[in-house]
Structures are given as C-alpha cells and as structure tokens.
Amino acid sequence: MRVVMFGYQTWGHRTLQALLHSGHEVVLAVTHPHSDHAYERIWSDSVADLAEQNGVPVLLRNRPDDDELLSTLKEVDPDLIVANNWRTWLPPEIFDLPPHGTLNIHDSLLPSYAGFSPLIWALINGEKEVGVTAHRMDAELDMGDILLQRAVPVGPSDTATDLFHRTVDLIGPLVTDSLELIDSGKAVWTPQDRSRSSFFHKRSLTDSGINWTWSAEELERFVRAQSDPYPNAFTHHRGNRLRIVSAAVSEGRYGGTPGRIFIREGDGVVIVAGAEARSGRLPGLVVRRVRTEDGTEYAATDYFRTMGGYLTDRP
Secondary structure (H helix, E strand, C coil), rough: CCEEEEHHHHHHHHHHHHHCCCCCCEEEEEEEEEEECCCCCEEEEEHHHHHHHHHHHHEECCCCCCCHHHHHHHHHHCCCEECCCCCCCCHHHHHCCCCCCCCEEECCCCCCCCCCCCHHHHHCCCCCEEEEEEEECCCCCCCCEEEEEEEEEECCCCCCCHHHHHHCCCHHHHHHHHHHHHCCCCCECCCCCCHHHEEEEECCCHHHHHCCCCHHHHHHHHHHHCCCCCCEEEEEEEEEEEEEEEEEEEECCCCCCEEEEEEEEECCEEEECHHHHCCCCCCCEEEEEEEEEECCCCHHHHHHHCCCCEEEEEC
C-alpha cells in the first residue's frame, strides 16, 4: 500500500518508524513545526528528521486547511493515511481521501479518554490499565470504529513517565498488525460504545494545581501523574509556587484543615488532606521532595524546617 503519515512528537516518530519497516511505501509525511508549548517540548523526537533521513517528502503544517496540502495528497495518491498525535482536526476531504480512509493511533483505550493527555488523566483517575487504540478516523475526534487495541497494567507506583514508555512501545506492533489486517482485507471495525465515552481537554498550568481537599490517595496519584519531565503538580507556600516532586499516602491519620503543614512522618512531611480532614480519620499526604520556582530541589524535611502554616492553591 501507498501510505501517508500525519503525526508529531515521539508518538508520530514511532508510527513513522513502524511504517518505514512495514514493507509498505511511505509517500509523504505531514507534521507540525517545532513548538515551545510545555507539553510539546517533551517526547519531541522529530518526525520531519526521520522522514528526511529516509527520503520521504515532508510538509510542515499547523493546520491541514490549505489547497497545497490537499493537492499534494491527491498527487501522491495514498491507499491509506495513518495519523498519530496530529494536534488539530483533519477535515473529511483528507481523512476520507484514500480508499482505506485514515487510521488514527490514539494513546488510550477508547472510548475512554478521547482527546488530550490521556495517560495523565487516566493515572489521576486511578485507572487499572492504559493502552493504545487503532481506529478509523471520522468527523468526531477519536470516536471512529476500532480496529485493534493493546493494553498494559498500571502499577501502584507507576508515574506518567513510566506509562508513556510502556505505551509508546505498543505503537510499532499495533501499526504493523493494523496494516496487515487492512491490506489483507481481514480488518473488522467495531463501533465505539458511546455510553462509555469520555473526552478530555488539553492540559495547561492551571490543571497542575493541587487542591488539598482531595484525598491523600488522589493527591498521591496526582503527583505521580505529573512526574518529570512533565510539569509537576504544584501548590503555594508563603506566596511562592512550590512543586511537589515526590509524595506518598501517610501511615497515620491526621485531623485538621486541608493544606496544613503538620508533622514529620518517615522521610517526609505530612500535609493534611481531604474534604473531611476535620474528622481525624483520614491519612495525609507525605511530601518527600519539593522544587522551588528557581529549579532547586529539596528533601521536604530540609525545606520545611518548622511545622505549621499552610500550603494553598493561590499565592
């Protein structure tokens, strides 16, 4: 088959690698220009560089809405488009252009976690597994019929970084298996169960702010979901933003007001947490390591020299 690839960052890079090794002819790669967005500076393997190294023509676009792109697509005459981490909506004159349509690779187990940053949201929400889905692109973002899925379990100490590495390794085999099914005529497309659909927006700085009325268990996942190199979960201490790098659920039960810097436990400092913290029946969050806005990292026991005071959601 003649294949065109739309994609960006490491997800797109892994997809293009799989296509280049698939035995099919990659006739064009379309990718985004470099971005300084916080979430696009990480996992930023270049689709353009890989394509050029392998003699594949490249087009750089922020949006796929110009006549030159559509004309080029018609000229290269693909049998299939494969997309992964293309950051804007593709119009039907593109996704329906090839005889086999467009295969989109999305890093969640659809129909759950359509949209953006699915691994981070899934870890925040305590999902037991995450994965990757190959589905047919249609007019609704991430809602098309499913061809294949692959899943991996989420461990009790996994970070979003761990899950990224585990799921990105699924892309190559998923793409290879999907193309084999499509090319052989054996593809079976399963409609998504819309009753189970969930759709998540792009993350921004606000989404990393800690709410101390969340339970300690939720906050511990929140910290793991924003592990380096992602922008870390943050709070404010004495008017300054403070990033929480590592944390755990306390062994003891602590009562009081959410956000109170309370007591040392083990190798960290307990912050009172939970909407019902006043009951004294809830664990707190043991903060182990923090990072100040100048990038300096501290053990929490060194940073919080005295107990008392509060961590807050605003300066």
